[in-house]
Every structure is written in C-alpha cells, then in structure tokens.
Amino acid sequence: MEPRVKEPHVRFERITKRFGHTVAVDGVSLHVEEGSFTTLLGPSGCGKTTLLRTLAGFYRPDAGDVFLRGVRITDVPAHRRNTAMVFQEYALFPHMTVAENVGYGLRLRRVPAAEAVRRRGQVMELVGLVGQERKFPHQLSGGQQQRVALARALVVEPEVLLLDEPLSNLDAKLRIRVRSEIRALQQQLGKTTVYVTHDQEEALAISDRIAVMDRGRIQQLGTPLAIYHHPANRFVADFVGLANFVEGELSGPGLVRAGGVTLAVPDGARDAGPVTVVLRPEAIRLHTEAPPGAPNVLRGRITAMSFLGTLARYWVDAAGRQWTVDVPSPGEAVMHGEVFLEIPRERIHLLAAE
C-alpha cells in the first residue's frame, strides 16, 4: 500500500492578515493534529489572536487558506464553521440564564428539546455547573463564568475548540486550577484544541505543542520541553523562561571563547564562528568553595539576592558580566560574598549569533 500523508485536522497555509499597514500575521503555515492541544504563545501584537480568529472565521485572511480536514474553509462564514470559542472576556449573554447560555448553540442547530436538555446536562456536569442553571452570568463568580463559557462551547461538539486567553481574568491560584481542569477535560474528550496565551508558564504546563509567535511569524514550533531547552532563537529563549545570554566565538570542537573565559560546550554540528550561549538560571550551580575537577567553573561575587520560596535567585558578577542563578529548594541557607559558578556542559544551549 502506498504510504499516505495524513491530513492534519487543521491546516493554516501561508496565512497573511493585514490591518491597514500593520501586518498582523505574516505568511504563517501551521498544522494542528487531531486530538492535540496546540498553544499559540507570544507577546501582545504577535498575531496569535489574529490567527485564532482567522480559524474561527472572524477575519478573512488577505492571503493564504485555512483547511479543516483537508477541506478549504477560508470563505465559509463564521456562523457556519463548527469552531466554538471561549472568549477572553467570556462574552456570556447577560440577558440569558446559565442554562440558556449553554443551550444557545443547540437552539441554533435546532436540536430537539429532549436531546438538548440531555446534552446540556451532560456538559454542565462535566464542567461542574450543576445547580447553577437558573442563575444569570452576573450572579456567578469569575471562575464559574469561565466554566459557563467553556460549557457553551463544548456542548455544540465543535470540530475544534478555540480558547482565547481564557484564564487571564482569573486570579493566580484559580488560574492554575482551571488550567489543569481544562487540560484534563481536553484529554478526556480527545478534542482538538487551539489555545492562545501570552503566559509562557501556562503554555508549558498545558500544551502538547507550542507555536511561539513574534511579529506575525511562528518563531518555533515544538513540545514544551523542546521549546524550553532547545529554543530556536534568542527571542524564544528570552520569551520562554529566564536565560543568561553570553556572546562568544566557537573556537574549536566543543569550546567557546567568551570574553576572558573559555567554556566547554556540547559537541555539535555547528560550524566555527560567533555564537550565543544560552544558560537557564537553574542550570548553573553555586558553590562556596571551588568544586574540584569540574570544568566551566567561574569565580564570582554575589551582588543581590531575592528569596522566592521554592528557590533563591542570585545575581552574581563573574568574568566581567552579571549572571542570574537560581538555587532550587534553598531552605534557610543564604549565600553571600565570594562564590563559584559551575556550568554543566550538557546544560549549555548554543544559538547562532543573530
């Protein structure tokens, strides 16, 4: 049998969208696999919401096409696409009860009353809203409103579930709880989901795959692990997590000269020339005495410290620059003065200098 290229569930094909003279999305292509949780991550104005709204049909791209299961839907109006969305401000209908809000999509689809009641009940139970049916949105807490919005989208059994920064209006604790609930629900239903956020931690926690966007383009597409540990460029490394950047010169196999020091780096297929060393703060180890036999040890002096509970963050002057170093699980130990930085070779990530 001839091997067939499996058509992705959603396919963006060289999408460009301009608003006046601003290019919001600039020739983006992206595949979303069936059942996957894909996150569009980036700063405000990077085009992530525009791309999502192009899929929902609120914007018509100036160039390019959107495919759903291989069918071109670029010209299908928004109300005929089955791409239910959870809005950032929830956009609940203020004049309808919770039950009416959730049932609205079924009413439009002329689902028979008995079945509509059954499906509505199921979804309400799924999101934990049983007992709230007769309340109006303004009588609910932010978290409950969020669930109504989710239920309203899920009940129509959308082809693709779209979420546009759904957690940004919740407080920090609730945000973490709801995000794991959303993820659990998505996995339980196996629903193809496209999620938009500017919160990198949220994206790492919730996604199968992340598309990091900047200035209308996808900078990197990958799993959360790959995005964090092997960023494709300086923007991604800087936007996702904290990083120390050291400009240097790849001088020999596995050696980088940066300022006055030479760092042993992982052997790679990289050619000699200017590179940027990327180092996550938690990858560096701090010692009060020089660790014997370890490569990549720098002598430095602590200039500032910030205690964050689960970790202690130090700013250390060494080799003529400042380093950010995270010490996990610090307990009550506080370091000061002269220290030694140990940089494990395998935790160094190299980028071609930009």
Place this chain on the structure above:
Amino acid sequence: MAVARWGDLRRHAGDPWLLVTFAGAAAALGIFVLYPAFRVLVYPTWQDYLAIPRSLRWMQAARNSLVMMVISTVTATFIGLAFAFATTRADMPGRRLFRTIAMLPLFAPPFMVAFAYILMFGRQGLVTKSLLGLSANIFGWHGLWLVQTIAFFPLAMLIIAGVLDAVNPSLEHAARNLGADEWTVVKTISLALARPGIAGAMLVVAISVLADFGNAVIIAGGFPLLATEAWFRMEGMGDLKGAALVVAMLLVPTAGLFLLERFWVSRRVYTVVTGRGSRIARPPTPAFLRWAAVAICTLASLLIFLVYFGVIAGAFTTVWGRDWSLTLDHWRLAADRISSLWVSVKIGALAGLITGTVGVLVAFLTSRSLPLRHVLDFLAVLPGALPGVFVGVGYVLAFNPTFIGGTMWTLAAALAFWHLPMGYQAASARFKQIERAIEEAAVNLGATGLRVLRDVYLPLLLPALVEAFAVSFIRAVTNVSIVVFLITPGQVVATFVILNMIQNNIWGAAGALTTMLLLLTFVAIGLTWLSVGRIVRSPGVG
C-alpha cells in the same frame, strides 16, 4: 480595520436578509430624510436665491434671528454655567434642589415659557400689572430674549455639568497641593478643563434659539424672525416658494453650527468619562463664587417656578388680570377640545414607534461592516441639523402631492424622522456598550446576522427602544413647529388648538389644555422611568 469595503459584501453574502434590511433602511432614510430636504432646496430657482439680499424683510428677519441667537445664547450659557457649577460642587447649598428645578423647562412644551410669561409679565401680567402696577409690553425682542434664556439654559447646564462632573477631583487637589488657592484652582483647572464643554453648550443652545418656533410665534409679536417667517408666508399668503426660501436661509447657520459642534468641539473634550467613579470630595469652592452661583440659581429657579405656576394658575383664574376668582369653566371649554389630545397621543405613539424601531435598526446596521454604512449614519443624524420648520415645509413639498399627503401619516412620519437622531444615538450608544465579543460568541455558535439582532441585541436594547419611543412620543405631542405645517382639518392636535387659543387670548382654556398636556408628558416620563429606570429628557425645541 474600520474601513468598510465592497469586498466585505462577500462576508455577508450568506446573509441576504441583512442586505435586504440594509437596503430597506437606506430607502426609508432616503425618502423621509433626504428627499424632503432636497425638495426644499430645489423648490426656489437660483434667481430666487439671488434675490434674497434685495428683500428688505428677509434680510431683517435674518439679522434679527442672528442677533437673538447671540444674545440668548450668551445669557442661557451663562446661567447654565452657574447652574452646572452649583450642582457639581458638593459644598453648594441646595444643589440637588437646583438641579431638579433646572430640569423642569426640559419637560415643558416649546411654547409654554412664552405663554406663561405673557401671563406673568404682559400687559395683564400678574407681576407687572397686579403686583408692580406697571404697564409692560412683553411682546418683542426683549420678551423673546428672556423666554429663550429660561427655555434653553437647561441644555447648556446639562452639557457643562457633564464636563465639570468628569473633571477628576484629584487634579484639583493636585493644584492645591502645588500651591494654588481656591479661586486659582477653579480658574486654571475646573473651568479651564470645561472650556470645550462650554463651547459645545453654546453651539447647541445657538441651534435651538435659531430654530425656536414655539416661543417666537407667541411672544415675538411684529419682530420678524426666520423661524416664524416661513409659517407667516404659507399661512397668510400661501407663498410656498417664499416659505422654502426662508427655511433654506435658516438651514445655513443651523447646519453650520451643527457640523461645528459634531466635528470640532465634541472632539476637543479633555475630560474622559471612565465610568470608574473616583468619588473623592472636591476641594472647597471660594465663598464669593458660591454665593454668586446661588444667587443666580435662585433667581432663575424663581423664573422657572413662574412658568409652571403661571400656566396652571391661568387654567383656574376667571379672567386673568381682572377677576382673580377661581373657576373650573376653562376646563369645560378644554374638555370640548379633548379629542385633539387623543389625536396627539395617537400621532405621538405612531411617531414613537417609528423612531424607536428605525433608530435601533439603523444603529444595528451601522455597527456592521457594510459598505455605505457611513452614509446611513449620516442620514440618521442629519435631521438633528434641520430646524423643525424646515422639516415641516419639506414634508409639505415632498408628500402633499402623494397619497399620504394630508393624512396623519405625513405628520407622524415627519415627527418620527425629525426625532430619529435621538433614538438612533441612544441605541448606538448602547450598541457600543455591548462588547463585540458577545455578538461574536453568538456568530461563533452559528447565529446569522439578523438572528444576532433578535437573540442578542434586541433584548439588550429594549431599554434604548423604550427610551427612544418615550422621547419621540413626548416631543411629538408637544411639537408646534412641524405641526403647524402638516395639520389637517380632520386631525387637529392639542398643541395646534392651544396655539390658536393663546393667539385669540383664550388664556384660561389654553392653560387647562396645556396642563393636561403636561400631565400626559409626566405620565409618559413616569412610565418610562418605571420600565427602564431612567428619566428621559425632552428638550423643548421647535
């Protein structure tokens, strides 16, 4: 992003009803707004226009109208400013009472102030003759000046108070903190920030003064004015061309001021209404300002009291100025003409319904990204620039030869579309308050354009609809400027009857019928307040 393009039509192609509705609304506005205006302007020939400067009477009327505009605007704005200032400072004695009293002229029929002041300050005036023993003549420019000042200062007050209220008290405190004394704060911060509001208030008052027909026709006497000249031309001489020419002359300054207000002043307002009530107290008001404002407000309040008192007292007094004994005879006479009140209610309800539905529908359509929506928006606000007498003459020229000519439908349509900007702007404002995402959520779940209107917007806009109905109804039943042109013998409305009574010195019955009209107005305001929780205001213009 906001620019609608023909290409957007494609997105609505799956929604033919939206396009049909759009075409219908555009046609209605074209027929009932644009066409009458067009008819007025092309009715005289260009030779007629060129002859205007040679007509002594018209040049005099134009000059008089402009002089009245200037003097009435200055005094009305000044008193409006005093009231606005008094009602927005917490340390002002009687501020709530003043605010309530100042609103009263807004609910009065547009001829009521003039009528009441004839009773108070005329040859038979209670104040002038009976109390002071003077032989005063209120008819003429000075009487009109007083009347227009009292009738229109509340408009200025509302606008200026809105701006003053929005001045963040923190700015005033900051000025104090930097070393400004009380008077300097008021001068350099509060009033300085309100300057665009004051300019806007002056323009709105000026338009109202220019277009004021009701007061002018009663009290101006032999003093020729553009607003009344058109009616005299048509009624007295059957001179339709002259009437068209005069209202066309009147249109130039009113439309000019209207555009100035809309595109210049309203964009220069510094204060931003955040909706977040930062309600820290304002710093104290300088004592001399406090007492000056209170003095002005007390005097104006007294004059307003006399408006309502005069009309109601007139309805119960046997012979005004001679026999002060009480009687109910006038009510019997008024009861004979009560059918005119029902005609008013019928036409008012019709006008209200049209204004409400067309207003909401057009507001919905202009919020879509449809091509030509700016044209629709323009047509829906255009009537605000047209004086009532202009609309009256326009409808005579446009519809008298047609099948609705001479029916109450012409009058109802004229009143409805003249008041359309109020219904449209109220609905538009509500539309803007409704988050766009709510509509998108409905579309996202599968709703088409008109379905969105029915399921989402109509329920949310119902209060706006009720309000638009109420304002249009109240203004329709109290209107005179359009009524005098479109009245038909079989369908005489109350205001027309009252006008005739006043001109024939049948003051008692006029007072009784006006009192009934007032009751009707306040019942309508009350019912609206009960159903939507808002007090509708109906500036008595025209």
